[in-house]
Amino acid sequence: MRAPRLTTVALLFIGTTVAQNARVLNEEGSRSLAKGDLASALARFQRAARLEPANTEIQFNIGLALVRMGQPKNAFTHLQRAAADPSLAPESHYLLGTAHFAAGDYANVAAQLSDLRTSAHAEHVLYMLEESYRLTGRVAEARETFRELNRRFPDSSWTHYLLGEAHENQSENEKAIEEYKNALNKDAAQPNANFAIGYIYWRDHNYEAAKPWLEKQLAVQPCHALASYYLGEIARTDQDLNSAERFYRRAIGCDEHNAKAHIGLGIVLGELTRSDEAVRELQRAIRLDPKNTTPHYRLAVLYGKLGRKGEAEAEYARVKQMQAAARQDTRQQPQPVR
Secondary structure (H helix, E strand, C coil): HHHHHEEEHHHHHHHHHHHHHHHHHHHHHHHHHHCHHHHHHHHHHHHHHHCCCCCCHHHHHHHHHHHHHHHHHHHHHHHHHHCCCCCCHHHHHHHHHHHHHHHHCCHHHHHHHHHHCCCCCHHHHHHHHHHHHHCCCCCCHHHHHHHHHHHCCCCCCCHHHHHHHHHHHCCHHHHHHHHHHHHHHHHCCCCCCCHHHHHHHCCCHHHHHHHHHHHHHHCCCCCCHHHHHHHHHHHHCCCCHHHHHHHHHHHHHHHCCCCCHHHHHHHHHHHCCCCHHHHHHHHHHHCCCCCCCCHHHHHHHHHCCCCHHHHHEEEEEEHHHHHHHHHHHHHHCCCCCC
């Protein structure tokens, strides 16, 4: 009669040990997260989840780390599991809304955030709701939400950021930059204002002015794919190929679907005479953006340099076919009535 009882005790001991190990890993991950070491934090949280997959706190922490790392789509499942826990539901829905917003999935933002207008994150919630309504054509709701944000938080960093966007959309770049700076004065960690200023300068071909703002964005958000991409573009323009490669790879690490970053990396690797890698990157860009002629053209140039004449001619032919098809599509578009 003793054996079954001993087995039960052993199982309880094993279960307790597993839970303790998961808790220790979760605590270690939380400390890494607080230090900004996101990769180490995520690795520890994932190990903890393998030991205790039903632990909603661990699932929440995985989602939080992924959002901060710029991988919002990968966070959805973990945050949905955490949201089933009533004690974690409000923060989980806030992070889910943030993840949908960061992923450009604007239609699903309101479902997560509508009940959080009076939460501790109200300013950010109202900003995301306003932008999501605007970008999905819900104009009246966007207008009303902006009025609420402006009424309740007139000097919020998010209010200034929205005003900056409004000026930028009207090509009033100096006023836009002033508002983005106002946003940063209110919150130096404002998620996207440094990038917004850097992008305005980059778009105006003022790369010297753009660079420090893009670098500041990476200091605030190390996994900002677009800031890394445009720094790569600036480095490539300056013929700093090693820096360009590093920034393009960083952009891809944050967003592997960024076809332009794969194109830039392919071009740089070609110039560094790492031809096989260059071909692979350009082919990845084609798979990600099949209608873009640029990677086909760059492949043609690269194949020509490598003496692969037949492949070069085939890529040039594809470019011509795609351009002809694009012109045909344009001619078939309905013309405005004059």
